[in-house]
Amino acid sequence: MARRVLGDDPFASSIPEGASAPEEKAKTDAPKKRSIPPKARKSVPPKAPRKSKAPPPQADEPVARVAPPPAPLPVIEVPSLSDVPSPVDEPVEETVGAADLPPEAPAAEERAAPTDAPRAADGEESLEDTIRALEARLDKLLEGSREQAQPILDRVSDKLRAVASAPAARGDGASEARDEAAPYDVARDLFASQYYLRQWGRVAMRDRSEEVDEFGFDPSYDARWRPFFDFLYERWWRVDVEGIENVPAEGRVALVANHSGAVPYDGIMLAAAMRREHPSARPLRWLAEDFVSHLPFMGAYLTRLGAVRACQENAERLLRKESCVAMFPEGVKGVSKLFRDRYKLQRFGRGGHIKLAIRTRTPLVPVSIVGAEETHPLIAPSGVVARMLGVPYVPITPTFPLLGAAGLVPLPSKWRIVFGEPMPMDAYGPDAADDEVLVGRLNEKLRGTIQDTLDRALRQRRSVFSG
Amino acid sequence: MIDPSKDGARETSMTDGRNDTMRVARGPRAKRTVALTGADAFLGRNLIGLLEDDDRVGRIVAFDVKNPPSAGRKTRFYKVDLTQPSVDARIAEVLAAEDVDTFLHLAFLSSPTHASAWAHELESVGTMHVLNACRERPVRKFALWSQTILYGAAPSNPNFLTEAHPLKGQTESRFLNDKIEAEQVVARFARQMPGTVVTVLRVAPILGPTVDNYLTHYLGRRLVPTLLGFDPLMQFTHEVDALAAFKLAVMRDAPGVFNIASEGVLPLSTVIKLAGRMALPLAHPLAYPLARALWAAQLSEAPWMFLDYLRWVCVADTELAQRELKWRPAFTTREAVLDHGGAQSLRDAHLMRASSHL
Numbered sequence: 001m002a003r004r005v006l007g008d009d010p011f012a013s014s015i016p017e018g019a020s021a022p023e024e025k026a027k028t029d030a031p032k033k034r035s036i037p038p039k040a041r042k043s044v045p046p047k048a049p050r051k052s053k054a055p056p057p058q059a060d061e062p063v064a065r066v067a068p069p070p071a072p073l074p075v076i077e078v079p080s081l082s083d084v085p086s087p088v089d090e091p092v093e094e095t096v097g098a099a100d101l102p103p104e105a106p107a108a109e110e111r112a113a114p115t116d117a118p119r120a121a122d123g124e125e126s127l128e129d130t131i132r133a134l135e136a137r138l139d140k141l142l143e144g145s146r147e148q149a150q151p152i153l154d155r156v157s158d159k160l161r162a163v164a165s166a167p168a169a170r171g172d173g174a175s176e177a178r179d180e181a182a183p184y185d186v187a188r189d190l191f192a193s194q195y196y197l198r199q200w201g202r203v204a205m206r207d208r209s210e211e212v213d214e215f216g217f218d219p220s221y222d223a224r225w226r227p228f229f230d231f232l233y234e235r236w237w238r239v240d241v242e243g244i245e246n247v248p249a250e251g252r253v254a255l256v257a258n259h260s261g262a263v264p265y266d267g268i269m270l271a272a273a274m275r276r277e278h279p280s281a282r283p284l285r286w287l288a289e290d291f292v293s294h295l296p297f298m299g300a301y302l303t304r305l306g307a308v309r310a311c312q313e314n315a316e317r318l319l320r321k322e323s324c325v326a327m328f329p330e331g332v333k334g335v336s337k338l339f340r341d342r343y344k345l346q347r348f349g350r351g352g353h354i355k356l357a358i359r360t361r362t363p364l365v366p367v368s369i370v371g372a373e374e375t376h377p378l379i380a381p382s383g384v385v386a387r388m389l390g391v392p393y394v395p396i397t398p399t400f401p402l403l404g405a406a407g408l409v410p411l412p413s414k415w416r417i418v419f420g421e422p423m424p425m426d427a428y429g430p431d432a433a434d435d436e437v438l439v440g441r442l443n444e445k446l447r448g449t450i451q452d453t454l455d456r457a458l459r460q461r462r463s464v465f466s467g
Numbered sequence: 468m469i470d471p472s473k474d475g476a477r478e479t480s481m482t483d484g485r486n487d488t489m490r491v492a493r494g495p496r497a498k499r500t501v502a503l504t505g506a507d508a509f510l511g512r513n514l515i516g517l518l519e520d521d522d523r524v525g526r527i528v529a530f531d532v533k534n535p536p537s538a539g540r541k542t543r544f545y546k547v548d549l550t551q552p553s554v555d556a557r558i559a560e561v562l563a564a565e566d567v568d569t570f571l572h573l574a575f576l577s578s579p580t581h582a583s584a585w586a587h588e589l590e591s592v593g594t595m596h597v598l599n600a601c602r603e604r605p606v607r608k609f610a611l612w613s614q615t616i617l618y619g620a621a622p623s624n625p626n627f628l629t630e631a632h633p634l635k636g637q638t639e640s641r642f643l644n645d646k647i648e649a650e651q652v653v654a655r656f657a658r659q660m661p662g663t664v665v666t667v668l669r670v671a672p673i674l675g676p677t678v679d680n681y682l683t684h685y686l687g688r689r690l691v692p693t694l695l696g697f698d699p700l701m702q703f704t705h706e707v708d709a710l711a712a713f714k715l716a717v718m719r720d721a722p723g724v725f726n727i728a729s730e731g732v733l734p735l736s737t738v739i740k741l742a743g744r745m746a747l748p749l750a751h752p753l754a755y756p757l758a759r760a761l762w763a764a765q766l767s768e769a770p771w772m773f774l775d776y777l778r779w780v781c782v783a784d785t786e787l788a789q790r791e792l793k794w795r796p797a798f799t800t801r802e803a804v805l806d807h808g809g810a811q812s813l814r815d816a817h818l819m820r821a822s823s824h825l
Contacts (some may be wrong), residue, residue: 142636192819206741211801214732215626216700294622294779296696296751303698313625 015311028451080126092127215314216303225305232265233272236412237371240467241277243419247365249280252319253422254357255326257367258345258450259334262376262395264292265410266369270326285318286326289335291392312352319360326365326367327353329443336393338381342373343454348447351439358433358442363422368453371415376400414467418453475745494685498525501717502567502606504549504597505574506531506538509678513710514571515542523718528565530558549574549593550585558600559821567718568607572597575612575649577673578681579642581765587645594649598656601663610666610716611653613728615702617643617669620779626700627784630669630724637772655724657673666716666792671728671783674803674808681768686804687811691739691748693818694754694777700732702782705798705806712794721792726783731799741801742808751778 100357111420189195209220233239247253259266274284287310293299299309308314310327318325328334357364382394399407423446432438461467501518505511506529516537518524529535530547538544545561548553562570576595580586591802594611601609618628619635634650636643650667657665672682682703685691704727739746749757751774758771788794798806 006567187822205737208737210737210739210741211731211799212700212733212737216732216734218734290622296694300696300698300736303700309626311623311625313629317625317627384498 004210017243063315064159153419183373212304215306215308215318217285217306218304221304221437222306229268229272230276233269233276236410237269237375237415238271238467239273239371239415239417241273241417241419244277244417245279245418247274247278247282247324247421247424248363249278250281250322252360252362253324253365254315254319254353254362255284255324255365255367255419256353256368256446256450257326257328258343258454259328259330260337260342260369261372261374262335262378262393262397263408263410263412264288264328264335265375266304266328266372267307267326268305269372269415270367270369270417282324284324284326287315287328289328289331291332297390312356315353315356316360319356329353332392336378339379340378342377343370343458345447345451345454348443349428351436353444354439354442354446355433357425358428358439359430361426363424363426365422366449366453368418368420368450368457369415369463370418370454370457371413371464371467374413377411411465413464414461416457416461416467418457419447420453423449488735499523499569499717500526500528501567501569501571502530502562502565503571503573504530504593505572505612506535506544506546507533508573509577509673509680509706509708510573510713511535511571511613512537513706514573514713515539515668517710517714518717521714526565528567531738546676548598548669550588554593555596555599555603558597559603562600562606564602567604570597570601570606570609571612571717572609572653573612573713575614575646576642577678577799578590578684579640580680583641586639590645591648591708594652598652601656602660605654605660605662607662608664608666608717608720609653609656610713611650611670612713613646613650613669613785615648615669615671615728616776617647618779618781618783619643620699620781622779624780624782626780627782628726629784630726630787637775638772640772642770664720664722666721668712668716668788669724669726669783670709670712671702671704671726673706673709673772674703674807676806678706678807683807683811684768686739686742686807687814688744691750692754692777693739693746694733694751694774695748697751697778698734698736699776699778699780700782701735701738701800702728702732703800703803705729705741705796705803708744708796708798708803709762711797712792715750715792715794717790723787723791725788725792725794726785727788727794728783728785729798729800729803730785731801732782733804738800738804738822741804743812 179397191382195367207221207224209218212218238311247255255270257270259265267288270283271286274282283306285306285308288299288302288307290312292302293307293309308318308325310331315325315327330346331349337344337346353364356362376395376397378393378395379398380396386392386394395408397407399409401407423442500522501729503514504510506515508531511529511531512535515527515529515535516539518527519537519539519541524541527538527542529538529542529544530549531544532548534544534546535542543565545557547557547561561567572594574597575590577588615628617634617636618624618632619637622636624632635649636647651764653667655667657663673680674686708729709727712725715721733741736746754774755771758767758774761767762769762771785794785796
């Protein structure tokens with residue numbers, strides 16, 4: 001913006017723009033629009049090494065670097081508000097820089113340059129000296145032209161300041177009308193809803209990435225919530241992890257875990273465990289059952305945190321990309337079981353996860369999570385109410401409907417996550433996935449492993465809250 | 468730009484057209500003659516521009532009710548209204564006269580309309596007419612513009628829908644059902660005509676700086692209505708990607724159905740923010756009846772069941788197109804949204820300037 005406005009004003013722009021224009025052109029390699037004589041173009045190559053010495057400038061930098069005139073700075077400020085030239089004929093910055101500039105300064109510089117250039121080609125050791133000399137020459141030229149231009153710049157900036165502070169009275173002349181536009185523009189900026197929308201858009205995007213992965217995981221959102229889940233992990237539930245080295249460091253792998261606790265925190269905690277404790281800090285995607293993914297708010301938030309709706313296609317796509325996927329084959333039956341049935345594994349679906357693992361040759365790691373059952377103990381079935389609300393269950397806990405929203409604070413039970421030995425699936429052929437008997441056997445074996453580990457961990461546990 | 472009077476002359480006298488054909492067809496035989504319906508709509512207009520510049524295309528035959536502005540030297544315009552009963556004979560006649568080898572059927576509405584009877588005639592019956600013409604005078608290749616929204620937004624959708632997924636559409640949506648019918652008759656046509664390469668491109672909603680459809684209108688609103696608590700992943704096709712896919716379909720022989728979409732997905736909320744708009748979340752139990760009422764009163768641009776697209780995911784997997792059609796998306800969904808947003812804010816600025824001069 002600042003540059004374009006500078007460019008609109010031939011006086012303010014001529015020197016810095018003109019001096020930087022050839023350099024910029026050398027970089028962009030687009031000499032078509034230039035009105036500089038062909039001889040001038042020869043001066044570009046000797047200057048190229050000069051650029052390589054300094055750190056590569058940003059797009060707008062040359063103006064500031066080559067000529068930091070003290071005067072133009074207020075000029076930049078003022079016209080951006082007052083919009084001195086009529087907005088219709090706002091030219092593109094590049095063409096202005098090249099075409100509208102008065103030829104004195106750059107032309108003089110470029111005429112001088114070719115005389116030095118052949119000398120540079122003669123001796124290689126003198127190349128650097130030549131560049132130095134050229135640089136000094138350029139600086140001198142710039143300095144000289146700035147001194148030349150200083151009165152003009154001062155005049156222009158004075159005029160612009162006068163324009164900016166002019167009383168806002170309706171004029172009849174065209175120039176007057178332009179002059180008085182400044183305060184109106186400021187007011188219009190501030191009163192236009194567009195301005196606030198833009199600000200709002202900036203604020204609203206602060207915790208969002210502009211790009212998410214293909215299943216909707218949002219790294220910025222995750223980073224923003226990470227401290228909260230770290231707190232839950234470290235302080236609230238004091239998660240102990242055992243055998244996490246059983247999860248291979250790379251390649252596709254599926255973690256199969258028991259599901260519990262009415263509010264499905266176990267996926268998030270499992271992901272946190274993988275992130276914090278696993279040697280290669282594998283990112284984990286966990287499959288959330290349909291009703292969670294479709295719950296208003298919950299589904300959208302969990303998606304941003306890395307949950308994926310549980311279905312064969314999604315799981316297969318994830319595994320084919322060699323990711324680490326957590327599955328809870330109990331599904332809704334797991335999270336909605338009553339407190340008296342805690343740690344009794346429910347039916348493991350119809351073995352879809354086993355078939356998938358056979359088909360994709362994915363090792364299955366049994367995971368037993370102890371402690372999640374006590375976070376939200378379900379004390380009563382919620383059939384009618386749940387059906388009215390269109391959800392599979394409503395968490396009726398000792399605290400929830402009773403204490404209102406505060407009742408949704410989970411109880412600080414002590415968690416323990418045990419990763420078992422991986423079950424390799426390489427031994428089975430691709431048609432084994434259709435062998436229902438085999439799938440059933442494997443499913444029962446997996447379920448038995450997790451149940452045994454759960455029972456062992458429960459026997460070792462002395463207290464629900466202190467472990 | 469082509470001289471309309473010259474076109475009119477060509478149109479009225481077929482003999483002149485034939486002479487012209489002979490003259491143009493003198494080049495190498497490899498040059499294609501591409502016919503397209505819906506020539507004056509977004510896709511048709513831009514494809515004509517692209518094909519005009521392509522040396523492999525010798526002639527373009529444009530069917531529409533209006534002359535496309537992008538028509539150039541190669542383009543021959545025939546005024547054809549697909550809703551008319553005897554249009555198939557007319558198209559077949561032109562196909563034979565112009566010796567057409569590739570037919571692009573693009574005459575579909577890009578935005579829902581309240582004139583659903585007319586839309587049905589145009590899309591469902593019009594496709595039947597077009598296919599009858601291609602049966603009468605077979606072409607070597609037939610390509611159809613279809614859309615990924617035909618899969619329908621449903622809670623049971625996987626995150627990526629492959630071409631094998633059934634086209635469920637939405638209940639009561641004639642806008643979608645007409646297009647599904649068109650796809651079905653094209654599938655039947657492909658089975659019946661083994662000599663014709665039939666390519667169906669299911670394109671995700673097209674977004675970009677110049678395209679104008681219900682989606683750009685939706686994102687162009689100051690307050691963009693959404694459903695409270697739902698934030699589905701959205702997928703768009705940048706207009707350039709869509710055009711590139713159609714051009715590839717003309718140039719390459721890839722029979723089958725392909726999903727076309729730009730890379731990546733974005734949550735609806737991010738889309739709205741990137742477009743520089745503000746979301747207006749409505750509770751879905753209220754939004755559906757409201758949308759139904761607005762649609763019945765012809766006050767809204769999209770039918771009420773399109774709210775499902777704001778609630779459930781409907782994203783297509785483009786892997787097959789990348790593999791078989793060798794098409795690569797050059798843009799991402801984010802870039803499509805940003806391109807649209809940039810152009811839209813310029814349009815907004817123009818509007819503001821125009822209104823401030825009043």
